[in-house]
Amino acid sequence: MSVRFKWVVMKTKDKIILASLDLFNEKGERNVTTNHIAAHLNMSPGNLYYHFRNKTDIIYEIFLQYEMLVDHYLRLPSNSDLTIEHMVFYLESVFDGLWSYRFFHRDLEYLLDCDQRLRRDYREFTMRCMQSIVTILKRLQKSGVIVPMEDDFVSAMALNVWLAITNWMAFLKTAHAGEENNVITKDMLKSGIYQVIILELPYIAEGHKDKVLTLKEKYRPQPFV
Amino acid sequence: MSVRFKWVVMKTKDKIILASLDLFNEKGERNVTTNHIAAHLNMSPGNLYYHFRNKTDIIYEIFLQYEMLVDHYLRLPSNSDLTIEHMVFYLESVFDGLWSYRFFHRDLEYLLDCDQRLRRDYREFTMRCMQSIVTILKRLQKSGVIVPMEDDFVSAMALNVWLAITNWMAFLKTAHAGEENNVITKDMLKSGIYQVIILELPYIAEGHKDKVLTLKEKYRPQPFV
DNA sequence: ATTATCTATAGATCTATAGATAATGC
DNA sequence: ATTATCTATAGATCTATAGATAATGC
Numbered sequence: 001m002s003v004r005f006k007w008v009v010m011k012t013k014d015k016i017i018l019a020s021l022d023l024f025n026e027k028g029e030r031n032v033t034t035n036h037i038a039a040h041l042n043m044s045p046g047n048l049y050y051h052f053r054n055k056t057d058i059i060y061e062i063f064l065q066y067e068m069l070v071d072h073y074l075r076l077p078s079n080s081d082l083t084i085e086h087m088v089f090y091l092e093s094v095f096d097g098l099w100s101y102r103f104f105h106r107d108l109e110y111l112l113d114c115d116q117r118l119r120r121d122y123r124e125f126t127m128r129c130m131q132s133i134v135t136i137l138k139r140l141q142k143s144g145v146i147v148p149m150e151d152d153f154v155s156a157m158a159l160n161v162w163l164a165i166t167n168w169m170a171f172l173k174t175a176h177a178g179e180e181n182n183v184i185t186k187d188m189l190k191s192g193i194y195q196v197i198i199l200e201l202p203y204i205a206e207g208h209k210d211k212v213l214t215l216k217e218k219y220r221p222q223p224f225v
Numbered sequence: 226m227s228v229r230f231k232w233v234v235m236k237t238k239d240k241i242i243l244a245s246l247d248l249f250n251e252k253g254e255r256n257v258t259t260n261h262i263a264a265h266l267n268m269s270p271g272n273l274y275y276h277f278r279n280k281t282d283i284i285y286e287i288f289l290q291y292e293m294l295v296d297h298y299l300r301l302p303s304n305s306d307l308t309i310e311h312m313v314f315y316l317e318s319v320f321d322g323l324w325s326y327r328f329f330h331r332d333l334e335y336l337l338d339c340d341q342r343l344r345r346d347y348r349e350f351t352m353r354c355m356q357s358i359v360t361i362l363k364r365l366q367k368s369g370v371i372v373p374m375e376d377d378f379v380s381a382m383a384l385n386v387w388l389a390i391t392n393w394m395a396f397l398k399t400a401h402a403g404e405e406n407n408v409i410t411k412d413m414l415k416s417g418i419y420q421v422i423i424l425e426l427p428y429i430a431e432g433h434k435d436k437v438l439t440l441k442e443k444y445r446p447q448p449f450v
Numbered sequence: 451a452t453t454a455t456c457t458a459t460a461g462a463t464c465t466a467t468a469g470a471t472a473a474t475g476c
Numbered sequence: 477a478t479t480a481t482c483t484a485t486a487g488a489t490c491t492a493t494a495g496a497t498a499a500t501g502c
Contacts, residue, residue, distance in 0.1 A: 012454075030255065030335055033490060044456045049492060106334050109398050110255055126400050156423040159396075163420070164385060167392040171384075173334050175351050195388070198381040202427030258464060269482045274466060454499070473480070
C-alpha cells in the first residue's frame with residue numbers, strides 16, 4: 001500500500017501533497033474536498049486532518065514546491081552571453097512548471113483570499129519572476145540579440161510576457177471549450193511560447209531576426225476549429 | 226420595497242440578476258450562494274427558485290447582458306478612417322464592461338465547466354472579440370497609423386492584446402494582494418490600457434509615434450509598493 | 451511513550467422541492 | 477385562474493474534532 005518514490009517509502013504527508021496536486025490538476029481545486037483526497041488515498045479523513053490543519057495548508061505546501069521549482073528554473077547562469085536559444089529554454093522550463101501546477105493559476109484569486117501567507121508569498125514570487133524576465137531581456141540586449149530600449153519599456157514588456165505566460169492555459173481551456181476533444185496537453189500549452197516570441201519580435205536585432213522567425217514557426221499553435 | 230430603475234418598477238427576475246451581479250462582483254461568485262442572494266433581497270429562497278432553476282441560470286443571464294454590452298461597444302463605425310484616439314476609446318469602453326462584470330473572468334473556467342450553453346457562447350464571444358481587435362488593427366493600418374504587417378502577425382498581436390485586457394484585473398488583484406489597501410478601482414483597471422499601448426508601440430508609424438507616447442503616459446499606472 | 455490511524459459524529463451549510471398562502475389580472 | 481411568494485424541510489455534503497485503537501521507536 002505504500003507509494004514508493006526513488007527507493008524511499010514516502011511519508012504520509014508527502015503522499016497527501018502529491019495526491020492533492022494530482023486531483024487539483026485533474027478536477028480543479030474547487031471540486032476537490034478533503035474527503036475526496038482522503039478517499040483517493042484509501043485513508044480516513046481523520047488521518048488527513050492529523051497531518052494537515054485544513055485544505056488551505058495543503059495548498060500552501062504545494063505552492064512552496066511550485067515556487068522552488070520555478071525559482072530554480074529561473075536561476076540565471078554566470079555572466080556569459082545570453083542567446084535566443086537560452087531564452088526559449090527558460091520559456092520551456094517555465095511552461096513545464098506551469099503545467100505541473102496548472103490548478104494553481106486557475107483559482108489563484110480565491111486561493112490568495114483564503115490565506116494571508118500565500119498572498120504575501122505569491123506577491124513576492126510574482127515580483128521575483130518579473131525581475132527575472134527583466135534581467136533576461138537586459139542580458140539579451142547586452143549580447144546584441146535585442147535592440148537597446150528604455151528601462152520603462154523593458155519592465156512593461158516583461159509584464160506583458162508574464163501576462164501571456166501565466167494566462168495561456170486559461171485561454172486554451174476557454175477558447176477550446178466546447179470542442180469535442182477538450183483536453184489540453186503539455187505540448188499545446190507550449191504554443192504559448194509562440195505568443196511570447198511575437199511579443200519580442202519587433203525588438204530583435206536585424207542579424208538575429210531570421211533565426212527567431214524560424215524558432216517561432218516551431219511553436220506555431222495548431223489552428224483552432 | 227420595490228427597486229425602481231428609470232421610472233419603471235423592476236421585475237423580480239431583474240432584481241435577482243442585478244443583486245447577483247453586485248454580490249458576485251463584490252464577494253466573488255464562489256462565495257455567493259442562492260441563499261445569500263435571496264437574503265440580500267429580503268426574499269425567500271423558494272421565491273428565487275421560482276424565477277431561476279439554479280445559480281448557473283442566473284449566471285448565464287448575466288453573461289448574456291455582458292455579451293450584449295461588449296458587442297455593442299465593439300460595433301465599428303462606417304468606413305471612416307480610424308485614429309489612435311478611436312482605438313483608445315474602444316479600450317476605455319471594453320475596460321468599463323470588464324469592470325461591471327468583473328466577477329466573470331475570475332471564475333471563468335469553473336463557470337464554463339458548469340454550463341454547456343455558456344461554454345459554447347463564450348467561445349464564440351471570444352472569437353468575435355478577437356476578430357474585432359483584428360479589424361481595428363487592420364483599419365489602423367489602412368489609415369496609416371500602424372505600419373503594414375502580415376495577417377499572421379495581426380492575429381497573434383490581437384491575441385496578446387486580448388490576453389492583456391482580460392487578465393489585467395487578475396494581475397492587479399494578485400500583485401497588489403497583501404497591501405494594506407487592497408481595493409482595486411475602475412481607474413486602476415484602466416491602467417491596463419498602458420499595457421496595450423506598449424504592445425502596439427513598435428508598430429506605430431513614425432508620424433504618429435509622439436502622439437501615442439503622450440497618450441501612453443496618461444495611462445501610466447501608479448507605481449506598486 | 452509517541453506517533454499514526456480509524457470510527458463516529460456534531461454542526462454548519464447549501465440546493466431544490468412540495469405544499470400552503472397571498473396577490474394580481476381579467 | 478394565474479402568478480408570485482413564503483414556510484418548512486429532506487437530502488446531500490463538507491469540515492473538523494473527540495476519543496479509541498493500532499503501530500512504531502527506544
